[in-house]
Amino acid sequence: MANTINLTLKVWRQKSSDSPGAFEIYQAHDIDTDLSFLEMLDVVNINLEKNGKEPIAFDHDCREGICGCCGAMINGQAHGPEHGTTLCQLHVRKFRDGDTLVIEPWRSRAFPVVRDLIVDRSAFDRIIQAGGYVTVRTGSAPEAHSLPVPKIDADEAFDSAACIGCGACVAACPNASAVLFVGAKISHLALLPQGRVERERRARAMVERMDLEGFGNCSNHYECEAACPKEISVRNIARLNREFFRAFVKG
Amino acid sequence: MTLDSKVPGGPVSEKWTRHKFDMKLVNPANKRKFTVIVVGTGLAGASAAASLSELGYQVKAFCLQDSPRRAHSIAAQGGINAAKNYQNDGDSVYRLFYDTVKGGDYRSREANVYRLAELSVNIIDQCVAQGVPFAREYGGMLDNRSFGGAQVSRTFYARGQTGQQLLLGAYSALCKEIAAGGVKMFPRREMLDLVVVGGRARGIVVRNMVDGSIESHAGDAVILATGGYGNVFYLSTNAKPCNVTATWRAARKGALFANPCFTQIHPTCIPVHGDCQSKLTLMSESLRNDGRIWVPNKSGDKRPPGQIPEQERDYYLERKYPSFGNLVPRDVASRNAKEVCDKGRGVGSTGMAVYLDFRDSIQRLGRSTIEARYGNLFQMYEKIVDDDPYQVPMMIYPAIHYTMGGLWVDYNLMSNLPGLHVLGEANFSDHGANRLGASALMQGLADGYFVIPYTLGHYFASNRLDPVKAEAPEFKEAEQSARQRIQKFLSLKGKKTVDEFHRDLGLLLWDKCGMSRNQAGLEEALRKIPEIREEFSKNLVVNGSADSLNQSLEKAGRVADFLEFAELLVLDALERKESCGGHFREESQTEEGEALRDDVNFCHVSAWEWAGEGKKPILHKEPLVFDEVHLAQRSYK
Amino acid sequence: MSSESRCALRSSILRKQIVAVTGLILTGFLAGHLAGNFLIFLGPEAFNGYSEKLHAIPELLWLVRLGLIAAFLIHVITTILLTLENRQARGERYAVNGSKSEESLKFAKKTMIYTGLLVLFFLVLHLSDFTLSDKEGPASMIAAGEGNPPRNLGLYGLVWNSFLEPWRAGVYIAVMLVLGLHLSHGIQSLCQTLGFYRNDLVPGIRKLSLVLGLLAAIGFSSVPLFINIVRTPPL
């Protein structure tokens, strides 16, 4: 039957953005190794709830690795130790019996903690609002086949568009920089003919917003790529740099 | 009450065009005087909010998640249908329409479905223009695949992440409008009640999920695009916060709830593995193209699959449906899996699974071909189950996936409550008793981009709306009752958590009102649901406070609504004594054990009216008329 | 300057690109400097001749020097500012610092500001050692071989004598290793910053950067090392 293990969890607890936080220690006993990491937290939470305590708050939605809601640092690693995986798709079997896990929220000045492991990532939305779109009205689109797109470009655009906006790149970056996220969106649209019309305006506006939000600068540490559950490549950052430079030169 | 579907006259293919012309328009200068409340930012809500804002309306949009980009639509994998006929394989608007009505087992409204098929082509144009990176061929043209057993290739896709890419497209349009000031976005808000003033839907009451404050928002119309209620079964492929709260609260305010028993079960999901599981994961249906489904002949055979010799295996779908084999439709495949498992022949630790075996196709085609076709799915399976499907057969089991039922709407997507419009999975309209693969995304976007921008204008132009403020007594009342409910949950201090209640309810429903249903079981469920509800109202524990982020409290509200709604779902299943689509009544089957429709007595939409606490809901029927499509019995033998 | 471009100058990416361009200029200077240094192996005439040629047109020399000083200043000021900003961007620190990256250059990346600053301090020593020292004075006198009278070998002699002191040779070699580290990350980093993303070339560039950093360290170190091993100039 199922294997079970015991874990010690050191979890960041913080009531709200303006109250101080601290670590608390919980024992997770007899955890079925087939559980996902979030299901393990569910189990811990049921116990907390039954003992009159408030459960650990964490963001989650799809539990399938696609919505980008979930995420936390496990022993300093964004989304835990497994590569290309969101926290909800990480399984307890990746840990050993007796392990101690330090669980912290994403840390970034631009992502204030909302509660416990939940942070406010609305800065990402504001960056997209600054220009992460093609300006086309509903109903004004031309016939889809009027503009062929080379398969290579479409595939590469997809690779960039696969970003789920989870924020792990910011969390893992030593500088809390958001360039991987921004680069992914810039690349997605710059690779498609539909997106090229507004490329300069877009690059300028999105970078300006990114800076305003208080993210750090990229110094090419490549930790973001390693932490990204969708394995978005840092080449997207290079493309962002080029797109931005292009926009700067074009004035 | 008579249900007026407001389907326009004329031939089915001209109805929408004529209707668009007949509808009244709002003067451009007047549009900004109207405030539209859009609840939900999935495909339906985001596309509606963006399009309405482009027209000049003031839009207030609400969602549960921290960002509109995370709505449940993001999880859709397979693709979106459109009658573009790019493949030249005989597709047409008419064929898509026909397939959808037939696939829905003749329980949907013809005119709506035709419009859906008609608009499908515009959706693809719109999405491509937004920069949705659909799969392409080497020539640069869009690629298509066939999906869900369709005979034509009309499904557009973006790898296995079509829903994500479509939603990001709609989200980007929404962001554009937020930046332009036309949409005001309210994330992390949960709609707790609909506010009706003077017989019209005029606003909502929401809880700010971060600081717990209860807010009122008034407007000239309310659009609900809050998705499906599959989570009433607890375990489903739906995202965790999917709920019935928004639609149920509207139902309690007078909106009719239609066909709640029409729920869809997807045959290929990763089976349940223990008591603590929170969610089921869908594996693409395409796996059935090359995988063979089997169980051991003997019940209780616990040998590892490799040790079960060929002659002791039962490839039951191939045996029973020689012409369709493993490719029978979703409902048939699901029901048969349940049947063998109920006979004790299921596999895996729980006995609630069947094998999906790739051994033969790996032998025939080679591992590399299989890897090219399903590599990412195999990887996902291995990540979750920790078994290598190249070596050991996969285990699968059906799971709740989609809900065809929803709030009743007319052709204009307005419910019987004037001003309340319902889009996407939240309404009941286009899929009848069974939804075809790749058509929910299509419906959400058709509703949001191309239907509501016209029909809402018509509503505004043809009605005189008095100004309403959020300070009106109706709002205060709704706020008050929302607060009371919350205080009730917090004050109970019982012993059982919300999730435990939710699981109890889910198990009961799955058992009695899941893949197959019978009178005795349904009646039993109708007895037991109030018992669970009763215990819930006494023994629930929710800690923490109302004025902070409190996830247990959020869940408590949702589960409380599920507990009320479940009863309606079961009641509907009990009243519909025929089998159709996803609704299989054991009493109504052919001699071969297939679903048997009863068109004489049940060719209608069942729309239920809330009659008050403890009273039996009132059934209204909208007869379904088929002018274009011939009613016929489905057969897959 | 238009208000728009002034805004761009405050932009994270543009400033980063300024670091990259100045880094590139400095790297270019180092390449030339290294080539010049290698002339030491050819003897005093070659080396001193090279130096004299450099000093022949003072206007040009100063022009280049000004460019270099500007590049240095801009590079240093911008990187210090960026580093400070980056620290603030984190906000509250992590209790545990981990990494998922399998990159080999992690140490070099994390220490850019320190390796850079060390090079800066080194430069003070370095300029006072050679550029600001008397190239015709006693420090340039070398007795080549047994019994030969000491000769004034100009800059060559100055360099040779300086490195005969093991501590100085040691300091130089240590700093050269540090510089190599700075470059091993810096060179590929500047390609990334300037927007070079060709899929087929990027892995190569990363390796090249490592190799070039190492070569720079070895190349520069070879002079003090050689002098310390040989001790008497091969005249």
Ligand SMILES: Cc1cc2nc3c(=O)[nH]c(=O)nc-3n(C[C@H](O)[C@H](O)[C@H](O)COP(=O)(O)OP(=O)(O)OC[C@H]3O[C@@H](n4cnc5c(N)ncnc54)[C@H](O)[C@@H]3O)c2cc1C
């Ligand atoms: C795993 C999976 C795969 C699927 N694959 C496909 C496919 O390949 N093709 C296809 O056509 N269909 C597919 N479907 C179905 C399809 O994804 C959904 O039917 C569709 O996306 C629903 O869209 P929607 O806009 O109606 O609602 P949703 O996307 O569910 O959005 C609901 C919105 O309402 C908000 N909301 C809900 N309740 C409240 C409340 N009380 N207060 C405030 N806001 C609220 C949510 O925050 C969210 O923004 C799939 C479904 C699943 C589960």
Ligand code: HEM
């Ligand atoms: C000869 C001397 C130097 C050379 C050749 C050099 C070269 C480089 C190069 C090529 C880069 C990479 C630029 C990029 O990624 O865009 C870089 C970055 C850097 N340099 Fe230097 N540098 C030198 C001196 C210095 C000094 C004196 C400092 C001291 C402050 C310094 C600090 C930095 C820092 C902190 C970075 C990283 C900046 C970032 O990525 O954000 N460097 N250097």
Ligand code: HEM
């Ligand atoms: C072992 C390694 C090195 C040796 C032997 C060496 C040697 C010299 C010598 C002999 C000079 C004087 C040249 C002249 O006046 O004509 C000089 C100048 C200089 N060196 Fe170096 N150097 C070394 C490393 C470095 C490094 C690593 C740097 C940069 C970080 C550097 C920067 C300079 C500068 C800026 C000058 C002044 C150039 C001028 O006069 O404008 N050197 N070096």
Ligand code: SF4
């Ligand atoms: S780039 Fe990767 S890590 Fe960053 S937000 Fe997108 S998916 Fe998450």
Ligand code: F3S
């Ligand atoms: S880790 Fe950070 S420094 Fe740049 S390459 Fe990634 S954003």
Ligand code: FES
């Ligand atoms: S919960 Fe959606 S990605 Fe983890």
